[in-house]
Amino acid sequence: MSNHLICLEKHMFFAALLNRILVIPSSKVDYEFRRVIDVDHINKCLGREVIVTYDEFAERRKSHLHIDKFLCYFSQPQPCFLDEERVKKLKSLGISMNKLEAAWNEDVKNPKKRAVQDIMAKFSADDDVLAIGDAFFPNVEKDWVMQHGSPIAHKYKTLIEPSHLIMLTAQRFVQTFLGDNFIALHFRRHGFLKFCNAKKPSCFYPVPQAADCINRVLERANSPVIYLSTDAAESETGLLQSLVVFNGKTVPLVQRPARNSAEKWDALLYRHGLEGDPQVDAMLDKTICAMSSVFIGSSGSTFTDDILRLRKDWGSASLCDEYLCQGELPNFVADDE
Template identity: 65%
Template sequence: MERESSDDEEDRQNLIDENERKLPHRSGFQIEDFKSRLSAHRFSFNKRYLFAIFPPLFILLIYFTTDVLLSSADFKSALLKQISLNKEIQQVLLSSHPSGNLSELVDDNGDLNFVAYSFNRCPKVNQNMSQRPTIEWKPRSDKVICYFSLPLPCYVDDDHVKKLKSLGISMGKLEPAWAEDIKKPKKRTAQDVQAKFSSNDDVIAIGDVFYANVEEEWVMQPGGPLAHKCQTLIEPSRLIMLTAQRFVQTFLGKSFTALHFRRHGFLKFCNAKEPSCFFPIPQAADCISRVVERADTPVIYLSTDAAESETGLLQSLVVLNGKLVPLIKRPTRNSAEKWDALLYRHGLDGDSQDTLKFLIKAMTRHFFSYDQQSLGNTDLHLAEILRRMVVLEEIFKVEAMLDKTICAMASVFIGAPGSTFTEDILRLRRGWGSASHCDEYLCQGEQPNFIADNE
């Protein structure tokens, strides 16, 4: 009992001591606590918004310091390509997400719209005509020097020489500058060309150099490597220029992508090359869609010799943001349409397909008919056939130049690799200053995902 009493007394004394101990005074507003809470809040704030503030500052820092490494235009182009790539990745990752179409969400938030309005995704190529490296050239009609010697000098046969002479062009003997085979062109520098083609004689032309392997920064620059005051040799006539402008105003508008889609006879030609340049329709459509997205153009002008089965499939597969991008071809002759009235008035219009059908029918009747009356009109048949052949050739020339002119006026151009038709268009675009940073060959940098065996 004494022990229990002693323990109770000890506990009571401890309680009294604790109650009598003075606690630190706490006011209703503690400055120190507020500062500690504020610093913790600030740390939380910095941590929360650090990743939101840092990327824009980093981008701005890079933007204002790119003069040393890149031009601002190149930087903007690279930035837009990265944004476009990020968008594609997000669309793939979230394509089945129940919240809806990602592109619509991004557009609603205004992020990518801001970028699109701030920068031109496909600016024109800066010509810098005054700064380009050139060779002085004052041409006069005295001499022709051939770049290629095999299989023919200048790659020109006797028929071409006769046609040139019939135009009043006096030509001496075609003289190759060196031994050069068109099938195996050697790598040449601008200095090599200048040394070999320098002459005391005035020069009017250098033979076909389409396959020449010369420094691209010289040959492919806008305006070419020759300093002269001549106009480009092959230019569309005033009638074709006006007709092309009227077609663009009628069907295409200011912003459009042009596509040269070469198919006829191209399968064997491309498969003989390494790598092949003949792409399956679905792969081609995917490449075209990517360019159109970057160019932000509503329609595509289609210059092609492909069959309807191929162009129809291509049209069904060129899709952007869930919508088909229209492929527009030149329509057949219609008197209700006035965009081609100038050609009609000057006798330069016509439907090549109708003329071709007539020729096939007429030649069949002429060569396979045993009717005496038909045989009696042989000369008339031949005369009409020859006349229509001349007409057909002229129609093809007009249609080809009209297609080239329309393509040269496009905001962005997609060409067929290995095609001289495409190279003519690119030459016109460089000469006219309409070349774009988005211009490219179809599926440039890629190989066909399927290639047939050779024969």
């Protein structure tokens, strides 16, 4: 979901620059964004309609669902990576499109720094419906994305934020289990060992070293509880729990429990058919983490990056916020394959 939101942000950037309305993909092709983000909030923020759902777009276009121009940001190794399954899904919606075109000579492995003027010169078109492919990787000016004074300048604290139902559910969880003084830890593990060890230096820490780093944050933050957002196995979280100690006492690592009808904090999700959706769960985790007194994230994780974005925009960031074991090297790193 974090990568999807990055893609959405960048597409909003392109649409704003080109003075166009962004169409969110159909849930039959991609994820149903309305389940996790507040689409109406985005339009209210900008004071105009800048984003519509695919269903709204299809209703307006009636039988003419055609992409007049499909520009690819990258030309190498191939223009607009589209797997066959995705193309089939698009065609099943009745969408037709013209031939893919590369906007310029650009390699996805080495994206050039591009200015706003570059993008406007290459992607401006008179065509009615424009599609831009490969928008996840462009090295566009960060100062222009999601910032006040940018092409998508807005009047609220944050533009892309969790849906109202997820916000309320997160607040109810915090009121039930955590209170106003808690640390949130995003402990990324599954699939992260190989990813981190490919980086120099590695960002994957042994559990005992991670616990030492967390304990040092506990000393500064003096929080009685830690909210744990993780994909780690129970064997790792169990060991971590036994090693996280403050003033000689184990500090609880709290995770969201399984659905229990006796608990009412998650009733809104259950009533609206959102329970058990992994993307909703992920956004709920992000929201709870963003509400914490102190946040410890995983370096290299876009999930962590999105939490930091929310904390900055909401004004909830703390001087104690940091990446896990920030400034330290792992005390043991396995050899390469």
